[in-house]
Amino acid sequence: AVSFPSQLNAIPTLGPSGFLSGYIVKYRFSSNGRELLQEGYDKYPNGVYKIALMDNWEVIANGRMMIEDIQKASDTQLDIKEVIADTLQVKYTLNEQVILDPYHIAIVRTPLTRSIASRFAEVREEIVATFLDLIPAQEDWVKIPAYTTSFQIVGRTANRFFVGLPLCRDPDWLDLNTHFAVNVFLSAQIINRFPRFLKPIAGRFLTRMPASMKRANKHLAPIIEDRLAKEEEYKTKDWPGKPNDLISWLLDEAKNEQRTVPELVSRVLSIEVAAIHTTNFCNALYELAAHPEVIEPLREEIETVVKESGWTKEGISKMRKLDSFLKETLRFSGAGGLVDRRKVLQDFTFSNGTTVPAGVTISVPSYVHHHDEALYENAYTFDAFRFYNMRSREGESIKHQAISPNFDYLTFGTGRHACPGRFFAVYELKGLIAHILMLYDVKLEEEGVIPPHKWRGSSKIPSQTGMVLFRKRQEI
Ligand code: HEM
Numbered sequence: 001a002v003s004f005p006s007q008l009n010a011i012p013t014l015g016p017s018g019f020l021s022g023y024i025v026k027y028r029f030s031s032n033g034r035e036l037l038q039e040g041y042d043k044y045p046n047g048v049y050k051i052a053l054m055d056n057w058e059v060i061a062n063g064r065m066m067i068e069d070i071q072k073a074s075d076t077q078l079d080i081k082e083v084i085a086d087t088l089q090v091k092y093t094l095n096e097q098v099i100l101d102p103y104h105i106a107i108v109r110t111p112l113t114r115s116i117a118s119r120f121a122e123v124r125e126e127i128v129a130t131f132l133d134l135i136p137a138q139e140d141w142v143k144i145p146a147y148t149t150s151f152q153i154v155g156r157t158a159n160r161f162f163v164g165l166p167l168c169r170d171p172d173w174l175d176l177n178t179h180f181a182v183n184v185f186l187s188a189q190i191i192n193r194f195p196r197f198l199k200p201i202a203g204r205f206l207t208r209m210p211a212s213m214k215r216a217n218k219h220l221a222p223i224i225e226d227r228l229a230k231e232e233e234y235k236t237k238d239w240p241g242k243p244n245d246l247i248s249w250l251l252d253e254a255k256n257e258q259r260t261v262p263e264l265v266s267r268v269l270s271i272e273v274a275a276i277h278t279t280n281f282c283n284a285l286y287e288l289a290a291h292p293e294v295i296e297p298l299r300e301e302i303e304t305v306v307k308e309s310g311w312t313k314e315g316i317s318k319m320r321k322l323d324s325f326l327k328e329t330l331r332f333s334g335a336g337g338l339v340d341r342r343k344v345l346q347d348f349t350f351s352n353g354t355t356v357p358a359g360v361t362i363s364v365p366s367y368v369h370h371h372d373e374a375l376y377e378n379a380y381t382f383d384a385f386r387f388y389n390m391r392s393r394e395g396e397s398i399k400h401q402a403i404s405p406n407f408d409y410l411t412f413g414t415g416r417h418a419c420p421g422r423f424f425a426v427y428e429l430k431g432l433i434a435h436i437l438m439l440y441d442v443k444l445e446e447e448g449v450i451p452p453h454k455w456r457g458s459s460k461i462p463s464q465t466g467m468v469l470f471r472k473r474q475e476i
Pocket residue numbers: 080081104105108112271274275276278279280336339340341411412413414416417418419420421422424425
């Protein structure tokens with residue numbers, strides 16, 4: 001049941017708030033989250049409002065002041081870990097330690113991000129090999145199911161970087177990883193329906209998690225055991241020939257019981273969950289196929305850069321038009337409707353005086369924010385070179401990049417918790433799109449018409465049945 005702590009009365013409610021209201025709003029939210037969030041955005045453009053979900057309140061914050069307040073709050077006031085723990089039921093779906101000591105976040109932020117340059121040649125090699133296997137470059141158009149194929153591509157590319165050859169090509173490992181995140185979300189939904197005392201039983205018997213963990217273990221245990229044995233043998237963490245990959249980065253930081261196989265397996269999987277289903281590659285594919293007018297300028301840029309710098313991290317960062325195309329995709333058709341989700345641990349007062357009581361979750365509606373005409377001219381038009389043109393203005397060449405979170409651009413969240421994986425995500429996505437442009441022509445079944453997406457709660461799901469047509473690039 002939805003409770004009414006007294007401070008909550010001062011926060012306006014969207015939708016009815018009486019008996020059964022939770023059910024009505026939950027229904028509207030789960031069937032069309034965007035509509036509800038847009039209504040809230042229009043009614044309370046620089047303030048907060050609340051919606052009653054089934055078992056708690058979600059306070060939605062709009063506008064610069066509110067977002068800055070969330071950014072400035074300490075972790076003891078507004079906590080990201082509790083939100084992840086609740087939403088994903090991490091205790092049962094991954095491992096509670098991932099929340100209690102999230103040292104893997106620092107691994108993503110530093111050694112992983114720092115290795116993009118030195119490992120980029122391998123990532124590029126994997127991109128080329130993956131497309132060769134999945135999408136034939138032939139004279140006739142061939143229909144490719146965009147949604148499933150994009151996850152296969154991203155799964156393999158990211159795993160080349162994370163765990164290297166040969167595991168990144170192992171069909172069972174890839175199948176596990178492209179479905180694991182979905183299993184985590186579905187299992188968490190099931191577990192969340194049970195009262196606290198029944199959650200361990202639901203977690204144990206009603207979900208596929210133990211089986212997934214066992215499957216992951218089968219692939220990773222021999223690798224981890226071998227690395228631990230090498231450390232023993234050479235009496236150092238820096239033994240000769242040590243691979244520069246995720247398992248090594250984790251082992252460099254892991255302490256005591258964190259250095260056991262099950263602990264390390266759940267860390268790897270946590271990063272896979274954060275990295276694969278968020279990438280938006282499917283959205284980029286649809287947008288590319290829908291906008292033939294962007295193809296030539298992008299090709300020209302990529303060819304010039306590759307001549308100068310090759311397929312390197314440095315080269316990718318010089319592809320500014322491509323960066324703009326990607327950023328516009330993330331703005332215009334980005335998947336996440338809510339970012340900066342935080343659990344209120346201590347009553348929290350916004351600068352406008354509104355207090356949100358402990359126990360409630362706060363979030364920011366990125367999708368409707370990104371479609372605000374006050375922030376973006378023609379916000380409902382996909383303008384591939386919008387950010388390229390902005391960067392060309394005096395003194396703004398650094399701003400407006402796809403990796404740079406700011407108030408106008410919340411895809412990766414904001415502040416100190418902004419996605420630590422965004423650097424890899426952006427280089428990977430640019431590398432993928434650039435490869436498509438060099439090798440293929442692409443189009444949609446119906447010219448310019450992206451197959452319809454749907455909303456599930458606050459998530460925008462691209463069409464899961466839509467096709468993108470590919471053929472070998474025709475020289476004109
Ligand atoms: C386009 C792709 C991606 C998007 C849109 C995305 C988005 C996000 C967002 C919105 C957050 C929460 C930020 C906040 O609440 O302030 C987040 C957190 C996180 N992301 Fe990403 N992400 C992407 C790719 C990745 C990748 C590739 C990795 C790993 C290599 C990754 C690892 C993480 C981790 C570990 C966190 C948790 C940070 C924390 O708790 O402080 N993400 N991401």
